[in-house]
Amino acid sequence: MEATNFYLGRLTDAQGKPTDKPLLYDPADLTTHGIVTGMTGSGKTGLCIGLLEEAALQGIPAIIVDPKGDLTNLLLHFPNLAPRDFAPWLDAEAVRRQGKTIDQAAEETAALWKKGLSEWGIEPARILTLAESVQFAVYTPGSDAGLPVSVLSSLEAPPIPWEGNREILRERISSTVTAILGLVGMDDIDPLRSREHILLANIFENAWSQGLSLNLTELILQTQNPPFEKLGAFPVENFFPEKDRNQLAMLLNNILAAPGFETWREGQPLDIPSLLYAADGRPRHSVFYLAHLPETERMFFVTLLFTAVETWMRTQAGSTSLRAILYMDEIFGYLPPLSNPPSKTILLRMLKQARAFGVGILLATQNPVDVDYKGLSNAGTWIIGKLQTDQDKQRLLDGLEGASGGTLNRRALDSMISALGKRVFVMHNVHEKQPVAFQTRWVMNYLAGPLTRAQIPALNRLVGAALPVSRPEASVQTAARPEVQPEPPPGFAPIPSAEAARPAQPAISQTRPPVPSGIAEYFLPMNLSLSEAFAAAGKPVPEGARQKYVVYRPALLAAAQIRYFERKYGVDSEIVRAALVTKPDKRGVVRWEDFPYQGPSLENIETVPAPVQARFALLEPPLNDVKIISALQRDFTDWLYRTTSIKVRANEILKVYAGPDVSQAEFMKACAETAREARDAEVAKVTAQYDRQLKTLRDKLEREERELQMDQEELSQRKIEEIGTHAENVFGALMGSRSSRRVSTSLTKRRMTAQAKADVDESVQAIAQYKREIAQLEQLRQQAEEQVHQRWGDVVNKIDEITLTPKKTDIYVHLFGVAWAPYYLVEAGGQTFELPAFGE
Secondary structure, rough: OOOOEEEEEEOOOOOOOEEEEEEEEEEHHHHHHHEOOOOOOOOOHHHHHHHHHHHHOOOOOOOEEOOOHHHHHHHOEEEOOHHHHHHHHHHHHHHHOOOOHHHHHHHHHHHHHHHHHHHHHHHHHHHHHHHHHOOOEEEOOOOOOOOOOOHHHOOOOOOOOOOOOOHHHHHHHHHHHHHHHHHHHOOOOOOOHHHHHHHHHHHHHHHHHOOOOOOOHHHHHHHHHHHOEEEEOHHHHHHOHHHHHHHHHHHHHHHOOHHHHHHHHHOOEEOHHHHHHOOOOOEEEEEOOOOOOOOOHHHHHHHHHHHHHHHHHHHOOOOOEEEEEEEOOOOOOOOOOOOOOOHHHHHHHHHHHHHHHHEEEEEOOOOOOHHOOOOHHHHOOEEEEOOOHHHHHHHHHHHHHHHHHOOOHHHHHHHHOOOOOOEEEEEEEEEEEEEEEEEEEOOEEOOOOOOOHHHHHHHHHOOOOOOOOOHHOOOOOOOOOOOOOOOOOOOEEEEEOHHHHOOOOOOEOOOOOOOOOOOOOEEOOOOOHHHHHHOOOOOOOOOOOOEEEEEEEEOOOOEEEEEEEOOOEEEEEEEEEEEEEEEOOOOOOHHHHHHHHOOOHHHHHHHOOOOEEEEEOOOOOOOHHHHHHHHOOOOOOHHHHHHHEEEEEEEEOEEEEEOOOHHHHHHHHHHHHHHHHHHHHHHHHHEEEEHHHHHHHHHHHHHHHHHHHHHHHHHHHHHHHHHEEEEEHHHHHOOOOHHHHHHHHHHHHHHHHHHHHHHHHHHHHHHHHHHHHHHHHHHHHHHHHHHHHHHHHHHOOEEEEEEEOOOHEEEEEEEEEEEEEEEEEEOOOOOOOOOOOOOO
16 A cells, blocks of 8 residues: 555455455545545545545645535544544434443444454554644634634735736635625626626725725725726716615625624634644644535635635645645535536636646535536546436436546446445546546544534534634735724823724724715814824823824714894894714714814814825714704704803993994993993083083173273272372462362362272172182083083993894704714824824
8 A cells, every 4th residue: 555645445346346456546636636426325425534534644734615514524533442432422312212322332333443444454543643644623604613714804905916916816806706795695696797796896906906905894885985986987976876885785784784793703714824734834624514504605605715725726836746635525506507606616717727736626416417517627536426316327427428528438437337336436537547446445533424513612622623823924914903902001092992882893994984875074174283182182292102094083063153133232143053972872862062062163174084094983873874863953953042042232221232242341342432422412512501601701701800900090090190189289288279179170080089999899899700600600510511421431331131042044054964083093102092183
């Protein structure tokens, strides 16, 4: 027995009896792929398990797709062949029906396996070698019964450059998109005619060509809001209108929203190197158990798995030896002759290309009628077991004959197939001269039959299976992957964790979530630099602080212009009230007074994001609910109507009014000016009468003073004349001349002097009287003026405040909708935190 060949069994003679001659299969022949077919009970599963045992012994890794649960038996190898090893895997119900105990059945099974292995020349040591040769594990996509599988890794950009690998990556994109659409019920689509396929494929190409990865959330968002303007020669909106894109997004979101889909997010990524080899370099046999999945999910997963294998395969160097095996236990429905399910294109392509890379594809089926034989023309090895009907046989021979190009000896092969019994097969190998019949050897693993999902955990524990460590060459940087959130520096708020609100959902996305039609969308301007943002937060800039990128988080922005027009008070003014609700209640309940707007001027609100590399938080209820947003806008208007008012300052006496746009100082100045004008007018009116009286008195005084002056002059003259006459009389008397006439003249002069003096005295008295009257009148005038001043001074301070409320028709809500607020995502000292990039 050659150590480099697979020991599959022994050749049979003409009567179908096994001979001593072993059937040794060159593993290099499997690079041209193999097909195994046979009815239920033909021994097909045992044959394939035996082949995989031989691959394990030679250190050849394998990826095994197990739709029915039979291939889980690959982990049931017991080197000691002890009954206690077999006991847990026996069918208790079948044992009971046989009237035996578990211990009895275990003893018999252990003895049977010892006998069978011995007859086929297989020592227990070979079983131990099998257990140590490869690392076994069972994966359960969509379930945590076995090792879980993360299908989201299939949306990540492959770790190979876009340039130079466009063909490979575009084929992977096409297969991935086909699988996704198949999962939502779009089967048998034409990638060149399906606009859904074209849109999603372009989204993938746009991201992968930039080295950016996607996840399902990101794909949904970009379906609604594609990151490009045209598809081919047409604008996106013409090629695939928004309404139709939203319907596709809803279909995709059904996948994400399904409760059971959470298990598809976690676990081992479809990283082929780590599925084929352990971190220590030991080969692996990775079994993907699919028996628990419905058909659509099986197809989805199988297509993604085959796509990942193909991408990995085409990045390897060429090889003529068998590098790895891809085995699928039942291809019914995956490679049909007439329809085109998502798996078919990728399988046909791999059957043509895998040989050059040393990857052997082994496919098994018990339904030979429903197979595309033209597609299988590249298979070099056909292993045929007992078939159910002659129709199955003839269909198989038709296919083989067509695939062989007419070189097949149909009659001889027909005869060989017809004579087959249980565990006896015909091998048609293009690398050999003729077909041979053989009986399969006894397998080293215990064939317990299909295992249930409940048995998978114990099965993995049996072989110590755990999630492998991804190999370095397979690691991928995902742009939209949730950030790891360490504790923030003191005084800084931590970044909201997506896991806290929605498990496994990314906190941010590289795609702006589309705002539903009917909801306005705004962007607060980035008016703070990073250093200004730290200053606004009242924090010093940490050493080594680095801005990673800008995150836009959605909030509810509400702003209204409220006009007040009141002719009576002369009011024609407008005020603006605004609110920014950063975390609105999902029920649509907002206490507007708790969220006063504190941000950039509303005049600077923008309709596009800042031209920076930005990410976006998810748009969650109620911000994506048109009905709730409409109801909130009405509630905002009602709140403004109930709570908004202005105070009008009024001086009813002065008829001076002022609205809220006039300051207290300006209003007082206006009142003072009006009062001064009114005061001056009244003062002028009141003092005019006094001024007329004063003018009359002053005129009289002036005349009297003139008369006094004249009387005083006359008195002086009279006195002089009197003195002269008197002197003349005295002189005449001395001279002895006495004259009556002279005496009479002297008396007359005396009388005239007395009269002149009386006139002077009268004028003096009149002047004094006039002055007294003028003084009294001036005092009265001053008192009257002071009273006017006092009265108008009091009027200035008689101010009332009048409350004016708006009419609903005067409330104009000019901003209402989703406002994206920018935040700096800052990293410093291994800690990550956010700072608002906007401020007043």
